[in-house]
Amino acid sequence: MVSVEHPPPATAADTIQTALSVHKAVIVIGNCLVEYKGRASSKLESGERIVIIKEDGSVLVHRPTDYSPVNWQPPGCLFQTEVIKDKLKIRAIRRKPKEAITIVFDKIYLLVLLSLVDEGEFSLYASEEDMQKAILANPSLIEQGFRPITYEKKVEPGFVDVYGIDQNGKFVVVEIKRKTASKDAVLQLQKYIESIKGTVQRDVRGILVAPDVAKGVQPLLYKLALEFKPLSPRRCAEVLSSVRTQKLSEYFKGLPEL
Amino acid sequence: MVSVEHPPPATAADTIQTALSVHKAVIVIGNCLVEYKGRASSKLESGERIVIIKEDGSVLVHRPTDYSPVNWQPPGCLFQTEVIKDKLKIRAIRRKPKEAITIVFDKIYLLVLLSLVDEGEFSLYASEEDMQKAILANPSLIEQGFRPITYEKKVEPGFVDVYGIDQNGKFVVVEIKRKTASKDAVLQLQKYIESIKGTVQRDVRGILVAPDVAKGVQPLLYKLALEFKPLSPRRCAEVLSSVRTQKLSEYFKGLPEL
DNA sequence: GAGTGGATTTCGCAT
DNA sequence: ATGCGAAGTCCACTC
Numbered sequence: 001m002v003s004v005e006h007p008p009p010a011t012a013a014d015t016i017q018t019a020l021s022v023h024k025a026v027i028v029i030g031n032c033l034v035e036y037k038g039r040a041s042s043k044l045e046s047g048e049r050i051v052i053i054k055e056d057g058s059v060l061v062h063r064p065t066d067y068s069p070v071n072w073q074p075p076g077c078l079f080q081t082e083v084i085k086d087k088l089k090i091r092a093i094r095r096k097p098k099e100a101i102t103i104v105f106d107k108i109y110l111l112v113l114l115s116l117v118d119e120g121e122f123s124l125y126a127s128e129e130d131m132q133k134a135i136l137a138n139p140s141l142i143e144q145g146f147r148p149i150t151y152e153k154k155v156e157p158g159f160v161d162v163y164g165i166d167q168n169g170k171f172v173v174v175e176i177k178r179k180t181a182s183k184d185a186v187l188q189l190q191k192y193i194e195s196i197k198g199t200v201q202r203d204v205r206g207i208l209v210a211p212d213v214a215k216g217v218q219p220l221l222y223k224l225a226l227e228f229k230p231l232s233p234r235r236c237a238e239v240l241s242s243v244r245t246q247k248l249s250e251y252f253k254g255l256p257e258l
Numbered sequence: 259m260v261s262v263e264h265p266p267p268a269t270a271a272d273t274i275q276t277a278l279s280v281h282k283a284v285i286v287i288g289n290c291l292v293e294y295k296g297r298a299s300s301k302l303e304s305g306e307r308i309v310i311i312k313e314d315g316s317v318l319v320h321r322p323t324d325y326s327p328v329n330w331q332p333p334g335c336l337f338q339t340e341v342i343k344d345k346l347k348i349r350a351i352r353r354k355p356k357e358a359i360t361i362v363f364d365k366i367y368l369l370v371l372l373s374l375v376d377e378g379e380f381s382l383y384a385s386e387e388d389m390q391k392a393i394l395a396n397p398s399l400i401e402q403g404f405r406p407i408t409y410e411k412k413v414e415p416g417f418v419d420v421y422g423i424d425q426n427g428k429f430v431v432v433e434i435k436r437k438t439a440s441k442d443a444v445l446q447l448q449k450y451i452e453s454i455k456g457t458v459q460r461d462v463r464g465i466l467v468a469p470d471v472a473k474g475v476q477p478l479l480y481k482l483a484l485e486f487k488p489l490s491p492r493r494c495a496e497v498l499s500s501v502r503t504q505k506l507s508e509y510f511k512g513l514p515e516l
Numbered sequence: 517g518a519g520t521g522g523a524t525t526t527c528g529c530a531t
Numbered sequence: 532a533t534g535c536g537a538a539g540t541c542c543a544c545t546c
Contacts, residue, residue: 001368003261027285029259039384041384045378045380046378047378048376050283052308052320058323058324058325060320062312064375066314067330067541112287112368114287116305120291123301124300124539127538158536178539182519233297234299296539297540298538324527326526332539437523438534472534
């Protein structure tokens with residue numbers, strides 16, 4: 001790791017170009033302008049920012065506040081550095097979609113060159129997929145006697161999260177949301193049920209699984225004769241922790257055949 | 259701006275705590291573990307990363323690749339630093355939703371303290387809102403004789419982007435997408451039309467405005483008797499550039515009353 | 517404070 | 532490659 005305070009622009013330009021060519025990451029802190037043209041266009045007037053260029057060719061321009069970068073470029077950019085009138089100009093270009101950002105520094109406070117090594121594994125729990133897995137692994141989370149038949153079943157308007165039979169032999173369509181379910185979720189579920197009702201003779205129940213429902217959703221559920229089963233992603237992650245495997249399809253093994 | 263290479267953990271802890279208390283930004287580069295618990299949970303094993311803590315209490319943990327941070331915290335966090343067994347532990351906590359990330363550094367390569375000043379104005383062109391404005395300012399972008407009546411009109415399933423009358427007095431519902439329109443966009447438009455047809459006696463046309471449509475959308479449009487008007491955000495931004503005002507409502511002024 | 521929809525969304529998976 | 536939907540989405544705006 002190399003860090004240089006207040007490097008002259010020419011030095012900075014060379015250093016950055018070299019670093020990028022050997023796939024090192026670069027951090028530049030200083031006063032700059034940014035322009036973007038591509039899917040949209042943007043202009044950012046002069047100010048002090050943190051710019052990160054990663055070894056995969058992604059770019060981030062961060063202002064002093066906010067979670068999200070004010071300008072950026074996803075991985076895969078080509079770079080070009082240049083000194084114009086004592087200013088450092090960095091241009092990052094992407095094909096497909098064709099777009100580019102141009103960053104012009106008139107002051108550079110700090111330049112950092114890095115070669116980070118990061119083999120650490122990242123695992124995330126309690127996604128919607130985890131909820132799906134938990135239900136397949138432990139169908140009684142829905143209700144006593146529920147038996148899943150398929151997951152991600154294709155019906156005309158889209159894909160049903162989980163599809164199964166209840167203890168009375170009725171078909172059950174399960175729609176899963178990891179957050180408070182909105183009106184949209186209910187309408188989606190309704191669409192699936194309509195679609196399935198058109199193809200089978202049996203009764204079809206619809207169950208919305210979510211930690212909560214938005215206001216005004218409860219009456220809608222009642223009106224459409226759909227059911228709600230409260231279930232949090234956290235709870236699902238716990239249930240899953242004892243039987244966690246890799247793929248969703250693994251959870252499907254051994255489900256009762258219709 | 260202060261940058262320190264390889265600071266001892268105790269010094270780093272104090273420095274960071276002080277910096278955060280006076281709302282300075284901090285960058286820490288080193289080898290760390292990250293754990294997150296809140297809306298979901300995650301664990302990130304040991305590796306070298308760039309951590310940015312901004313003055314507004316947002317946190318970013320960046321790996322050597324990728325546009326998006328592997329872990330983060332939106333603005334408004336409270337911080338706590340600590341040294342345990344020669345390791346620097348940083349904890350960022352947020353209420354509402356209740357969540358926290360914990361970052362433990364066992365090696366610190368670089369510590370940077372910053373007080374960035376950034377008053378630069380940011381402007382973005384060619385968003386979906388720009389397309390809406392362009393159409394209101396120049397209705398013939400849709401077709402000869404089209405007259406907008408309202409925008410963001412509330413109908414049961416949601417909001418209609420632009421609503422108007424064609425030269426034959428038929429109602430027109432316009433759905434705008436700034437990217438290739440998917441099946442979803444068409445179904446949304448269809449929902450609006452159904453809803454409006456239920457309340458008026460006149461014919462209602464549906465026009466999907468987008469730079470392009472996804473494969474399989476064309477037949478769907480035909481089947482539902484909807485129309486497609488190709489229009490790019492870029493083109494709209496150009497049209498708009500000559501008449502750009504501030505608010506969407508400004509473009510609505512002087513629209514013909516029904 | 518909750519609900520709704522856009523984003524230069526990004527990301528991942530399936531076709 | 533394209534399409535489709537989820538995301539610890541974030542964010543701004545409305546009610």
